[in-house]
Amino acid sequence: MTSPEFSRLFDVRQLEGKSLKLEPTAQERAALAQRFGLVRIDRLVAVLSLTRTGLVVVANGTLDARI
Numbered sequence: 001m002t003s004p005e006f007s008r009l010f011d012v013r014q015l016e017g018k019s020l021k022l023e024p025t026a027q028e029r030a031a032l033a034q035r036f037g038l039v040r041i042d043r044l045v046a047v048l049s050l051t052r053t054g055l056v057v058v059a060n061g062t063l064d065a066r067i
Helices: 026-036
Strands: 019-022 043-053 056-066
Touching: none
Parallel strands: none
Antiparallel strands: 019 043, 043 056
């Protein structure tokens, strides 16, 4: 199994109810573009809020991309 091009680990307990912004580096965007057969990805930003019920985590938010 290969490593994902864009991955972040965090403790949901510390982020629950807070806004979280995820944005890949230029190198990660290039790797994602290659994987999906795109010329390039100029922007990829997710702004999320997390809620947790037991072992279930739900993410709600927006994804902004420029390809």
